[in-house]
Amino acid sequence: MQDKIVTYTAYVFLSLLALVCVIPFFIMFSGSITDEKYLQLNGYSILPHVFSLKAYAYIFSGNSSIGKAYWVTIFVTVVGTAFSMVITGLLAYSLSRKELKFRNSLSFIVFFTILFNGGLVPWYIVTTKYLHLGDTVWGLILPYTVNAWNMFLLRNFFRAIDDAMLESARIDGANEVNILFRIVFPLALPGVMTVGLFYALQYWNDWWLPLLLINDQKLYPVQYLLRMVLSSMQYISSGGVGSTYAASAVPAESIKMAITIVTIGPIVFVYPFVQKYFIKGLTVGGVKG
Template identity: 40%
Template sequence: MMILTLYPLYYIAVASLSHSDALVGHTGLLLKPLSFNVEAYRFVFQNPNIASGYRNTMLVVLGGTFVNLLMTSLGAYVLSRKQLYWKNHMMFLIAFTMFFSGGLIPTYLLVNNTLGLGNTLTALVVPTLISTWNLIVMRTSFAAIPESLIESAKLDGAHDFTVLFRIVIPLSMPVMAVMILFYGVAHWNAWFQAMIYLRDRNLYPLQLILREILIANSTDAMMTDVSSQDKSRIGESIKYATIMVATLPILIAYPFLQKYFVKGVMIGALKE
């Protein structure tokens, strides 16, 4: 199963390092680069859309994940307090959104017209400020912290913000790491919201640029110094190289958060 899972990624990596002529004529399994060549990567990094896509994606991932964590932490802390009035009713309304939503058109009209966020990177963050599933997991994790610890802090004069940011969150780092992983990967892979809300190409995130290259086959702009006969065969190598460029950062970051993954999810999954 591991081989079946890893081979497609290995194939893409090897194909991106193969010479385009040898790759076009090859059939069957690909176990090593064919006539090792990094020409495809040269074309990818010459594309100005890749650089702007990286910039926009990093802004959304870093800024969006920070805001997601902040808002989810605030909501989870409130819902984890046993003395909260109408707690069960609030949880029902929040869980209700996991199964029913307003739909694409009302959401688009709300974000684009009512909120006026159309053609801005903010439109990629605000509609997804809080994930219901992540909120429930974090709330359950916060509720597992001994109430006596929080009461002791309040007796010493700490208010709720002090309790949250200086006690609850530091004691919940595994689940916070999982939230960073969930929100960060979601922002990194997001392309649909960018497609419907953004009109300025300078604001396109990396995944939308990748979609254009793979589906719309828009590789000609990278090969201004290549003859028209060679563009089609070199274009295949460029597609593989673009996938690697768009995937490698999240693959590098994932192992550093993986060790918290199981522990954080299990903490957040404990029944009250």
């Protein structure tokens, strides 16, 4: 009986905690579909009282830069995640093999980058002056190619794979690349999905690299556009998001909420499909480290 009481109490507490986390999203969605004048007079509420889709019509208008920013973000996220997974997988697989010479020293070099870096100014000089990544879409991809923490997480999964299985594949004539992509990756699927989700979220949510490297508005990703909208009312009224409305008719507050909803929508949609891999990946990866 006492165990049931503890269990029910825990459920109630966690439900209330989840509700506290979800309510801001309801308020944000409600604000995005509420008339601008009502928001200015009465503020935000959980349920919309005066329904209006003017904010969404504004940001998805023909001249809106939101659509372009979305395509930039999708390209950066898809290409960046795929490229990062390949490079990180190759490095993690190499460092997980016992036959690799100096693998401990190489692992320490990778780990060292978690603790220390060269600083922002040297990084910026190398990135823009020597690598010429300024105002290019690759400037939004290449700097995040390898994350050391993700590499170590993936390496832990690769270490857990039985060496006898890999030796059997080598005897059958498989090379290391085939072993990695046809055997190791499928067997370590929870870890691969977890690291892939981390990379996808990193690329999707990034506004830091555009702030440093991008001046061309055609290359603005949606998160950087959202940052500019949230921080500058002038950017909205000057036509930075769309230019089919007069500046005085711009629903500034509801636009902020609408862009936020549009930005987080894909993540909310995708996460349930990878949730089981994500939870299993974190649990198994942490235990086997």
